[in-house]
Amino acid sequence: MIETSRSGREGLLIVPLGDCALLVRFGDSLEDGANRAAQALAAALDADPIAGVVEVVPSLVSVLLRYDPAATEPFRLAGEIALRLSRPAEKPAGSHRIGVRFDGPDLAEVAAALGLTIADFIARHCAAPLRVLATGFAPGFVYCGFHGADLTLPRRQQVRPLVSAGSVLFAAGQTAIAASDIPTGWHVIGQTDFRNFDAARLPPTRLQAGDLVSFEALA
Structure with a gap:
């Protein structure tokens, strides 16, 4: 488990799931800030994809990244995720x-x-x-x-x-x-x-x- 707390994101967790996925979790329960953070990361990953990531699945307070283990590895992905968290992208709201x-x-x-x-x-x-x-x-x-x-x-x-x-x-x-x-x-x-x-x-x-x-x- 990779734990980080930056930019006011206390308790942010990046959790490996098997050998080809990471879960980025912003909270243990549904609340506005965690949901907005998950949406912001999903938008950032859409705007600036990470090489080797094959699928991004946002949910209420987390984002799942499936990746090709032949193309990347968890600690590199964690670093790339941190970069995108530091410069979040926002989609215009419909x-x-x-x-x-x-x-x-x-x-x-x-x-x-x-x-x-x-x-x-x-x-x-x-x-x-x-x-x-x-x-x-x-x-x-x-x-x-x-x-x-x-x-x-x-x-x-x-x-x-x-x-x-x-x-x-x-x-x-x-x-x-x-x-x-x-x-x-x-x-x-x-x-x-x-x-x-x-x-x-x-x-x-x-x-x-x-x-x-x-x-x-x-x-």
């Missing part, structure tokens, strides 16, 4: 408006648990744009955050075996959108016609990490 029919089976329960009427919950949910934290878990699945502490609920205790593509999900201070039929433990609060995944597109996802999403209630 802006999107997504219409939601707030008619999900968990909507009333969510509003009640937060001490709100359904109308108040919808208004609060849509009051400010959310930032795309990451895409993943399933193709096109998108995590958006963060809601304030007063709009935060844990996930459901029971997993639904299947929710449909376009389901709008709510939990842990975030809103997520399912782009395919999936099981989920998130609260289902609505449905959207927006689809974030098309295999024929390049890139296949319409929303990118760092983009801003404004949700609006449809009649």
Whole structure:
């Protein structure tokens, strides 16, 4: 394990995974600073690729680098990563408006648990744009955050075996959108016609990490 703390990045870890991957981890839990740091590194690696790296996979608070062990090695990669952390690149944030029919089976329960009427919950949910934290878990699945502490609920205790593509999900201070039929433990609060995944597109996802999403209630 390679540990570094530079430029205010206390606790940054670079962890070898097997003999052909490194994980750059910015925190042990999801919070805004760690997420932004992971996005900034991914952007820097996109702008200035490292020779020998064959894939870069950002997630909520970490970035996975897969590399060709015949072309490079972990300590050299760690040095190259440090250089990019010292001169981060930022992608321009896109802006999107997504219409939601707030008619999900968990909507009333969510509003009640937060001490709100359904109308108040919808208004609060849509009051400010959310930032795309990451895409993943399933193709096109998108995590958006963060809601304030007063709009935060844990996930459901029971997993639904299947929710449909376009389901709008709510939990842990975030809103997520399912782009395919999936099981989920998130609260289902609505449905959207927006689809974030098309295999024929390049890139296949319409929303990118760092983009801003404004949700609006449809009649």
